[in-house]
Amino acid sequence: EAGxxxxxxxxxxxxxxxxxxxxxxxxxxxxxxxxxxILGQGPKLLIQFQNNGVVDDSQxxxxxxxxxxxxxxDSTLKIQPAKLEDSAVYLCASSPDNRARGYTFGSGTxxxxx
Amino acid sequence: AQSVAQPEDQVNxxxxxxxxxxxxYSVSGxxxxxxxxxxxxxxxxxxxxxxxxxxxxxxxxxxxxxxxKSQTSFHLKKPSALVSDSALYFCAGKNNAGNMLTFGGGxxxxxxx
Numbered sequence: 001e002a003g004x005x006x007x008x009x010x011x012x013x014x015x016x017x018x019x020x021x022x023x024x025x026x027x028x029x030x031x032x033x034x035x036x037x038i039l040g041q042g043p044k045l046l047i048q049f050q051n052n053g054v055v056d057d058s059q060x061x062x063x064x065x066x067x068x069x070x071x072x073x074d075s076t077l078k079i080q081p082a083k084l085e086d087s088a089v090y091l092c093a094s095s096p097d098n099r100a101r102g103y104t105f106g107s108g109t110x111x112x113x114x
Numbered sequence: 115a116q117s118v119a120q121p122e123d124q125v126n127x128x129x130x131x132x133x134x135x136x137x138x139y140s141v142s143g144x145x146x147x148x149x150x151x152x153x154x155x156x157x158x159x160x161x162x163x164x165x166x167x168x169x170x171x172x173x174x175x176x177x178x179x180x181x182x183k184s185q186t187s188f189h190l191k192k193p194s195a196l197v198s199d200s201a202l203y204f205c206a207g208k209n210n211a212g213n214m215l216t217f218g219g220g221x222x223x224x225x226x227x
Binding site: 004006033040041042043044045048056091093102103104105106107108110 | 120148157160215217218219
């Protein structure tokens with residue numbers, strides 16, 4: 001099966017600019033996650049979707065971050081305006097409904113805010 | 115709240131020697147535990163998981179992990195390390211009621227020839 005696709009692979013922006021990341025999960029996976037991985041740390045969940053509904057966004061900085069999954073398939077994560085501390089790898093993952101399954105991760109988007 | 119801890123930031127081992135990467139967890143109910151590996155500029159790759167059954171779980175690339183309920187641990191092991199095993203390893207866990215994975219902080223494994 002095809003993996004989780006993410007784009008772009010790399011992005012460099014200046015602080016206060018906006019940026020968007022795209023994710024296409026594995027076909028048929030109902031659950032989609034966005035994680036933020038700061039250098040030297042483990043991934044931290046930002047938001048979890050079940051189909052096109054938000055299940056958990058408690059750790060999403062909603063004043064600047066937004067995410068959507070309009071048709072229950074692809075998802076976009078946006079940051080506006082970006083801060084220096086947003087520099088990180090943004091990982092998308094998907095999983096089927098079976099809770100015993102782990103996630104499949106995409107390769108991530110490395111964001112550098114200068 | 116669930117948590118996963120990896121007490122070692124880095125583990126150094128000589129090629130051919132056995133390796134252990136430690137993980138402890140705090141998960142309510144029955145834990146589902148996972149190990150992932152991350153190579154530079156790559157996403158996380160699934161290595162193995164414990165759901166139920168045998169405490170010793172075998173995974174990809176010769177890795178295995180031992181679930182110990184009394185010690186709430188899920189250490190990753192390999193009998194003979196390879197230089198190519200050098201990477202960042204993450205332990206993760208969740209309970210059987212939810213989907214959200216909680217990750218440990220990661221352990222960098224360095225295998226020297």
